[in-house]
Amino acid sequence: xxxxxxxxxxxxxxxxxxxxxxxxxxxxxxxxxxxxxxxxxxxxxxxxxxxxxxxxxxxxxxxxxxxxxxxxxxxxxxxxxxxxxxxxxxxxxxxxxxxxxxxxxxxxxxxxxxxxxxxxxxxxxxxxxxxxxxxxxxxxxxxxxxxxxxxx
Numbered sequence: 739x740x741x742x743x744x745x746x747x748x749x750x751x752x753x754x755x756x757x758x759x760x761x762x763x764x765x766x767x768x769x770x771x772x773x774x775x776x777x778x779x780x781x782x783x784x785x786x787x788x789x790x791x792x793x794x795x796x797x798x799x800x801x802x803x804x805x806x807x808x809x810x811x812x813x814x815x816x817x818x819x820x821x822x823x824x825x826x827x828x829x830x831x832x833x834x835x836x837x838x839x840x841x842x843x844x845x846x847x848x849x850x851x852x853x854x855x856x857x858x859x860x861x862x863x864x865x866x867x868x869x870x871x872x873x874x875x876x877x878x879x880x881x882x883x884x885x886x887x888x889x890x
Contacts, residue, residue, distance in 0.1 A: 742806055754842060796819060800817075815827070829877065
């Protein structure tokens with residue numbers, strides 16, 4: 739069992755999304771409150787502080803703690819920001835897997851693996867497309883073997 743990290747490009751993607759959101763808030767701030775009163779300053783400082791918090795602290799910590807591994811029984815996903823959680827998904831509980839990507843993720847050559855079980859859905863972001871396809875294929879083969887079905 740080797741612990742693997744997602745591609746570093748996912749951190750850039752998260753930051754670009756955050757920047758686009760900040761542009762929307764700055765537009766709203768300038769458009770709907772053109773006179774610079776105390777409410778404008780409060781709103782502007784609030785979204786700017788939130789931007790810098792997520793850009794400098796939250797997303798780098800989230801990326802540093804995000805990892806995954808697989809062993810003979812389950813898929814392990816380590817994630818979290820304030821504390822690290824480990825999600826163990828038994829192969830027998832996996833109903834299906836899919837690969838999803840946004841246009842920004844496709845631009846950087848990464849995608850997200852979505853693992854659906856009976857009671858939850860888990861997203862594993864930032865995987866290179868080749869790695870995501872291999873992991874999806876492995877989880878699908880595991881599913882067939884666990885159910886005693888043959889391929890073909």
